[in-house]
Amino acid sequence: MTKEIFSPRYVRLLAQEMRRNPTPTEKMLWQKLRRGNLNGIGFKQQEPIGRYIVDFLAPRLNRVLKYSRERAHGAFSGGGKARQGVDVVHRRRRRNEAAA
Numbered sequence: 001m002t003k004e005i006f007s008p009r010y011v012r013l014l015a016q017e018m019r020r021n022p023t024p025t026e027k028m029l030w031q032k033l034r035r036g037n038l039n040g041i042g043f044k045q046q047e048p049i050g051r052y053i054v055d056f057l058a059p060r061l062n063r064v065l066k067y068s069r070e071r072a073h074g075a076f077s078g079g080g081k082a083r084q085g086v087d088v089v090h091r092r093r094r095r096n097e098a099a100a
Contacts, residue, residue, distance in 0.1 A: 011052075011053060014053060015047065018053065019045055019046045042059070042060060043065070044056070044057045044059060
């Protein structure tokens with residue numbers, strides 16, 4: 001499981017707001033990922049890790065699912081992922097492609 005990493009209050013509040021107001025794509029993906037619907041793997045949505053907000057986090061696997069979408073926020077890729085001990089899986093949506 002991912003160890004607890006301090007996130008500034010403003011990042012936690014932004015993540016909370018993003019969970020309350022998901023984009024249509026995030027909403028569809030969350031319906032597929034929530035409650036262990038994906039092979040029993042539990043996910044957290046819009047989870048703060050340090051000063052970043054990740055789209056979907058599977059804490060048991062230390063894995064992040066990053067999905068390109070219309071809303072931009074702190075990127076969790078590049079050098080930050082190695083320091084946090086989390087693998088990042090990217091999925092880029094093609095133009096006019098429906099979410100999962």
